[in-house]
Amino acid sequence: MVPMSVEEIARAVDGRLVPGSEPAAQVLSAVSDSRQVKPGSLFVAIPGERVDGHDFVPRVGQQGAVAALVNHEVPSTAIAQIVVDDTVSALGRLAKANIERRRELPGDFDIIGLTGSVGKTTTKDLLASLMSTLGPTVAPIGSFNNEIGLPLTALKIDASTRFFVAEMGANHIGEIARLTRIAPPDTAIVLKVGVAHLGEFGSRERIAQAKSEIVTGLLPNGLAVLNGDDDHVTPMASLAPGKVLWFGKEGGHGPEVLATDITADTDDHAQFTLHTPEGDHVQVHLGIPGLHNVMNALAAATVALHYGMTAQRVAQVLAAQRTISPHRMALSTVSRGDARFTLIDDSFNANPDSMKAGLEGLKAFTAKDGSKPYRVALLGAMLELGPDESRLHAEVGRFAAGLGLDAIITVGSTADPHLHDMAEALASGARDVDGVSVDCVESIDRAEELVLDLAANHPDTVVLLKGSHASGLSALAERWSND
Structure with a gap:
């Protein structure tokens, strides 16, 4: 964070300052988790469904916080308090002020x-690894991409920051527009318009409208980096205020950055030829698994090339990037009793597009001996997924079974009938295809029993974990990771 006094923060967020022990103190960081408070912190009290941050305000001063941003004055608090109508909105205003202060300082800075x-x-993880070789880079941890996560990440920007990689998600029209008002991009990437949050938006066209807000939110003459293989993305070029760069595999829209000769090794790490606008042809071997990550790597490479990285250096960094945010196609080996298997943990979240990509990764996986x-x-x-959710789940189940997998286990819930209905729909679709073992279970405990039994009887077993966070599969991944 670019240091600000408590009084400056109060002005930036249009708040009322309740002086504490050090009303003129300098604030060096901002956090919403009291466990992350350190000397010089501003603690942002955010009311949640289970926990209200205001409950922690009286004690954060003991950890070094110099001020708290609050919706209401909290009694018995020694540190300064900045009272606002809505701490989440105020957090966004503070992040915007921090970005503006960085832009006023010497040295190049791009969002x-x-x-x-x-x-x-x-893509954020790959891009952060690339850009950090060009200068100090701030990027979110995990999937901090909403009205709370993005501002908190933006408040990590300081006087030395060269790049801020800002992931922007949306469940509704207008959400990305609000994020771009906080952090107006110099460069904007649009990856793909799929059917995630279809139930919220109502149609893929409405999803495309929401995603296009990142392009219209660009700074004047900003750069749009667009997926030339997605017919819902290509029309966004007309909205760009400046130059457009295309990336893709098909070449239908004349991409400046193109992947050809795409294959995968035995661990499903993609290999391809990277073509650049300057005519370079460089071999790339991704360090992370999943053929679907070719497009993510192309998007990140397009930006890195634009900012001056050589194609050879891009290939080196992409090959070296072996870890990404948790629960995203993470490979590990699990051993429990007589069972030993390879785990592909992609359990962070799921929608039909990402589910199919993960399943294709599972299909492509090959044992060490090539079998x-x-x-x-x-x-x-x-x-x-809206009113078509049952059909979409059954479609994914049929897709999985059609890949020729050996076993499909869908996990529902005894506590949530809706989750169980969707698991049943997945299983029902899979049972439309002959030759595949299909089970639908009511808990991750029962799922674990089946997996361990299968692995004990099949020495070379590989298991893909994929589902929305609410399905509980990430908890099973955590359980296995602690073995």
Whole structure:
């Protein structure tokens, strides 16, 4: 954070300052989690469904906080309080002020915003690894891409920051527009328009409208980096205030950055030829698994090339990037009793597009000796798909079974009938295809029993975990990671 006094913060957020022990103190960071408070912090009290941040205000001073941003004055508090109508909105105003202060300082500074129905967080991770080789880079941890996560990340920008990689998500029209008002991008990436949050938006066209807000939110003459293979993305070029760069695999829209000769190794790490506008042809071998990550890598490469990185250096960094945010196509080996198997943990979230991509990754997985492993898909419900959710789940189930997998286990819930209905729909679709073992279970405990039994009887087993967070599969991944 670019240091501000408590009084300056109060002005930036249009708040009322209640002086504490050090009303003129300098604020060096901002956090909403009391466990992250350190000397010089501003503590942002956000009311939540289970926990109200205001309950922690009286004690954060003991950890070094110099002020708190609050919706109402909290008694028995020694530190300064800045009272606002809405701490979330005020957090956005403070982040905007921090960005403006950085732009006023010497040295180049660029915001790279990105959005899309799938691939945002992986692309963010790849992009951050690339840009950090060009200068100090701030990027969110995990999927901090909403009205709270983005401002908190933006408040990590300081006088030395060269790049801010800003992931921008949306559940409704207008949300990305609000984020771009906080952090107006110099460069904006649109990855793909899929059917994530279809239930909220109502149609893919409305999803495209929401994603296009990142392009209209660009600074004057800002750069739009667009997926030339997505017919819902290509019309966004007409909205761009400046130059447009295309990336893709098909070449139909004349992409400046193109991937050809795409294959995968035995661990499903993509290999391809990267073509650049300067005529370079460089071999790339991704360090993270998943053929679908070719498009994510292309998007990140397009931006890195634009900012001056050589194609050879891009290839080196992409090959070295082996870890991404948790629960996204993460490979590990699990051993429990007589069972030992390879886990592909992609359980952070799910929608039909990302579910199919994960399943294709499972299909492509090859054992170390080159043989075909015993492939198990452990699938949970996908949320926010609207009135067609049952059909979409059944479609994904049929898709999974059609890949020739060995076993499909869908996980529902005894406590949530809706989650269980969606798991049943997945299983029902899978049972439309002969030759695949299909089970629908009511808990991750029962799912674990089935997986361990299968792995004990098939030495070369690989298991894909994929489902929305509410399905509980990420909890199973955490359980296995602690073995």
